[in-house]
Each structure stands twice: as C-alpha cells, then as structure tokens.
Amino acid sequence: MFRILGEPEVQCGSDSITLLFNARNPFSGKIFVKVSDCVMMGNMKLNHRFTVKHESCGVRRQREVNGVVIISTVIVSFHSIFITKVDRAYRLSCFYVEGTKRVQQQLDVAALTTQLLESQTQLPxxxxxxxxxxxxxxxxxxxxxxxxxxxxxxxxxxxxxxxxxxxxxxxxxxxxxxxxxxxxxxxxxxxxxxxxxxxxxxxxxxxxxxxxxxxxxxxxxxxxxxxxxxxxxxxxxxxxxxxxxxxxxxxxxxxxxxxxxxxxxxxxxxxxxxxxxxxxxxx
CATH class of the missing domain: 2.60.40.4100 (Zona pellucida, ZP-C domain)
Structure with a gap:
C-alpha cells in the first residue's frame, strides 16, 4: 500500500519552502504545486525533498502585522498520471517575522536619577x-x-x-x-x-x-x-x-x-x- 510515513516536515528557507517526507515504498509518482507547472517526478527512493521558490510556482505572499506569510499548496500523487485516494495535499505555510529595534541615547542632568518603569498589557x-x-x-x-x-x-x-x-x-x-x-x-x-x-x-x-x-x-x-x-x-x-x-x-x-x-x-x-x-x- 502506497502511503507517507509519519508527518511531512516543512523547512522555511530565506527564499524558498521545502517539503520533506518519507514514503513507505519506493516513490515513482509525482509532486507538484496546485495550479502551476512546478512538478517533480519520483525517483524510486524513499526519502524526498521538494523545494518551491518564493517567486515562482504561484506561491502566495500575505502581509501580516509583524511579518510576511508565504503559502503554497503541494500535492503528493503516488500515480504519475492519475489522482487516487491515497494521494495527499499539503498547504505549506512559512511565517517570516519582521522586527524593529530602536536604539536611542539621552543624557539628563538632574538632582535625582529617574528610574523608568514600563509594563505592557496583553493585546486583545x-x-x-x-x-x-x-x-x-x-x-x-x-x-x-x-x-x-x-x-x-x-x-x-x-x-x-x-x-x-x-x-x-x-x-x-x-x-x-x-x-x-x-x-x-x-x-x-x-x-x-x-x-x-x-x-x-x-x-x-x-x-x-x-x-x-x-x-x-x-x-x-x-x-x-x-x-x-x-x-x-x-x-x-x-x-x-x-x-x-x-x-x-x-x-x-x-x-x-x-x-x-x-x-x-x-x-x-x-x-x-x-x-x-x-x-x-x-x-
């Protein structure tokens, strides 16, 4: 029976998303991105890696508050031509956080040293x-x-x-x-x-x-x-x-x-x- 062993792994690269999975049997099917021409054929191995570049294959980029989400839907088909019930579809999602760091310098001359006390509440x-x-x-x-x-x-x-x-x-x-x-x-x-x-x-x-x-x-x-x-x-x-x-x-x-x-x-x-x-x- 053709199937994937365990849960696939997603790796978020600087300019790509990678899907890694292990097949139970030598894989001769195909891996492709939904609604695109990006396809990789199986090579009869058990361990597989499929990488999608951010700027290709219809990858969707979504702006969030403090970063960017990169999303791609990848299909793992165990048949080289047809879609069967053992095939799997995975939505890969990588969140790239954007941070802002503020550096400032200030010199105060005063009789007493002022201590700054700050508290941040949980956002709704x-x-x-x-x-x-x-x-x-x-x-x-x-x-x-x-x-x-x-x-x-x-x-x-x-x-x-x-x-x-x-x-x-x-x-x-x-x-x-x-x-x-x-x-x-x-x-x-x-x-x-x-x-x-x-x-x-x-x-x-x-x-x-x-x-x-x-x-x-x-x-x-x-x-x-x-x-x-x-x-x-x-x-x-x-x-x-x-x-x-x-x-x-x-x-x-x-x-x-x-x-x-x-x-x-x-x-x-x-x-x-x-x-x-x-x-x-x-x-």
Missing part, C-alpha cells in the same frame, strides 16, 4: 467568523450563492473598557494573482453595498454585517482580508460606534484573513493539512 485577541442566522448563529462551512450569512468580527481583552475596535480596509481576492477588490475602505465604509454594506457595531469590541454569499465568476476561491484597528477608549466620549473612520495616534493594526473556497471534488477527497476555516460555495 481578535477573530473573524462567518455565521448563519445572525450574530448568534453557528459557524458555517457550506453555502450557496445568494444565501445570507453574517460576517462577524470580535475582539476579547483581559482589560475591561479599555479598547475600541474598528474594521477597515477589507479586500477580496482570488489567491491566484488577480487584483484585490476593495469592499470596505480605509475609513471602514462600504465600497460596494451589493457585496457588503456598512458594518454595524454591536458594542465596543464586536462588529458584523449580514451579506449574501458570492464568488468571482471564473475562480473557485475567495480570500477576504480585513484589518482591525484597536484604539484606546476615550474616557469621556467612549467609542464612536459608527461607520465613519476614526483616526488615533494610539492605534495598533491587526491583520485578519478568512478563506472561502468552492467545493472541489479533489479537495473534498483530499483535505488540506492545515487548521483553517473553509467555506464551500455551491451554485
């Missing part, structure tokens, strides 16, 4: 859910074009009554190199009310909107990319629960991405090795 944890039947519905994974679903953004903080949240800069793209389409602008306002209307704020840390399921005409996958802005709550005026953009010097930008995918026969039989939210759209 934010999530993005697609729900049925409104803000209290259950997460959905399947839907049809035209069905109503509820987009919900929630942030939870250990500190009470400290932060305000605002959803803005939401785009939709196909993940295959097509141009991103803006649906919510930098001010948090709707650009296309047919796709997604102005977001409602249920409280200081919860926002959402009811919308219809849709897709690109010629693509099987949608990627929604939104940003959440966290600002320190004004003690006098509180949070502005409206769709008018609010600017603040005390802000933190958090990137959230949610993936939606059409139901494909191959991917239904060969689930990706990734903990990720998939929303299948059917006509």
């Amino acid at each position: 944890i934010c999530r993005y859910d697609i729900l049925s039947d409104g803000p209290n519905g259950i997460p959905v994974k399947y839907g049809r074009i035209g069905e109503m679903v509820f987009h919900k953004w929630t942030c939870v903080s250990e500190l009470i009554d400290v932060y305000c949240m605002r959803v803005h800069s939401c785009t939709v793209y196909d993940g295959q190199g097509g141009s991103a389409v803006t649906v919510i602008d930098v001010n948090g306002c709707s650009v296309d009310s047919i796709i997604l209307q102005n977001i409602d704020y249920l409280d200081d840390m919860t926002a959402g909107k009811l919308a219809q399921v849709f897709k690109f005409a010629d693509r099987a996958t949608l990627y929604f990319n939104c940003q959440i802005q966290l600002t320190i709550k004004d003690k006098q005026y509180g949070c502005s629960l409206s769709t008018i953009g609010v600017c603040s010097s005390l802000s933190i930008i958090i990137g959230l991405t949610r993936t939606f995918s059409l139901h494909e026969l191959y991917m239904a039989n060969h689930p990706l090795k990734e903990t990720r939210y998939f929303f299948f759209i059917q006509r």
Whole structure:
C-alpha cells in the first residue's frame, strides 16, 4: 500500500519552502504545486525533498502585522498520471517575522536619577467568523450563492473598557494573482453595498454585517482580508460606534484573513493539512 510515513516536515528557507517526507515504498509518482507547472517526478527512493521558490510556482505572499506569510499548496500523487485516494495535499505555510529595534541615547542632568518603569498589557485577541442566522448563529462551512450569512468580527481583552475596535480596509481576492477588490475602505465604509454594506457595531469590541454569499465568476476561491484597528477608549466620549473612520495616534493594526473556497471534488477527497476555516460555495 502506497502511503507517507509519519508527518511531512516543512523547512522555511530565506527564499524558498521545502517539503520533506518519507514514503513507505519506493516513490515513482509525482509532486507538484496546485495550479502551476512546478512538478517533480519520483525517483524510486524513499526519502524526498521538494523545494518551491518564493517567486515562482504561484506561491502566495500575505502581509501580516509583524511579518510576511508565504503559502503554497503541494500535492503528493503516488500515480504519475492519475489522482487516487491515497494521494495527499499539503498547504505549506512559512511565517517570516519582521522586527524593529530602536536604539536611542539621552543624557539628563538632574538632582535625582529617574528610574523608568514600563509594563505592557496583553493585546486583545481578535477573530473573524462567518455565521448563519445572525450574530448568534453557528459557524458555517457550506453555502450557496445568494444565501445570507453574517460576517462577524470580535475582539476579547483581559482589560475591561479599555479598547475600541474598528474594521477597515477589507479586500477580496482570488489567491491566484488577480487584483484585490476593495469592499470596505480605509475609513471602514462600504465600497460596494451589493457585496457588503456598512458594518454595524454591536458594542465596543464586536462588529458584523449580514451579506449574501458570492464568488468571482471564473475562480473557485475567495480570500477576504480585513484589518482591525484597536484604539484606546476615550474616557469621556467612549467609542464612536459608527461607520465613519476614526483616526488615533494610539492605534495598533491587526491583520485578519478568512478563506472561502468552492467545493472541489479533489479537495473534498483530499483535505488540506492545515487548521483553517473553509467555506464551500455551491451554485
């Protein structure tokens, strides 16, 4: 029986992603990147290494708050021509952290030495859910074009009554190199009310909107990319629960991405090795 022994290993290089795996039997199939021409044929060995360059093979690059995520879907097929049930699909993901270091020098002349005491609180944890039947519905994974679903953004903080949240800069793209389409602008306002209307704020840390399921005409996958802005709550005026953009010097930008995918026969039989939210759209 053809199969892979254990869990494959992913190596993140400076300019590439590498998949390493051990086959139970001499491997004579092929390894390839989904929706690309990058293919490597098996050489009858047990140990295999398949490397994908960041700038080739349709590798997807996604900007995060403090770094960049490089993503590629690799198929391991044990037959050189056909796809069978023993084949496997792996989504390789490498996160490259970007750090900023500040160096400063200061000389103070004073009668007493001042000691600097600093404390950093835990940032709120934010999530993005697609729900049925409104803000209290259950997460959905399947839907049809035209069905109503509820987009919900929630942030939870250990500190009470400290932060305000605002959803803005939401785009939709196909993940295959097509141009991103803006649906919510930098001010948090709707650009296309047919796709997604102005977001409602249920409280200081919860926002959402009811919308219809849709897709690109010629693509099987949608990627929604939104940003959440966290600002320190004004003690006098509180949070502005409206769709008018609010600017603040005390802000933190958090990137959230949610993936939606059409139901494909191959991917239904060969689930990706990734903990990720998939929303299948059917006509």
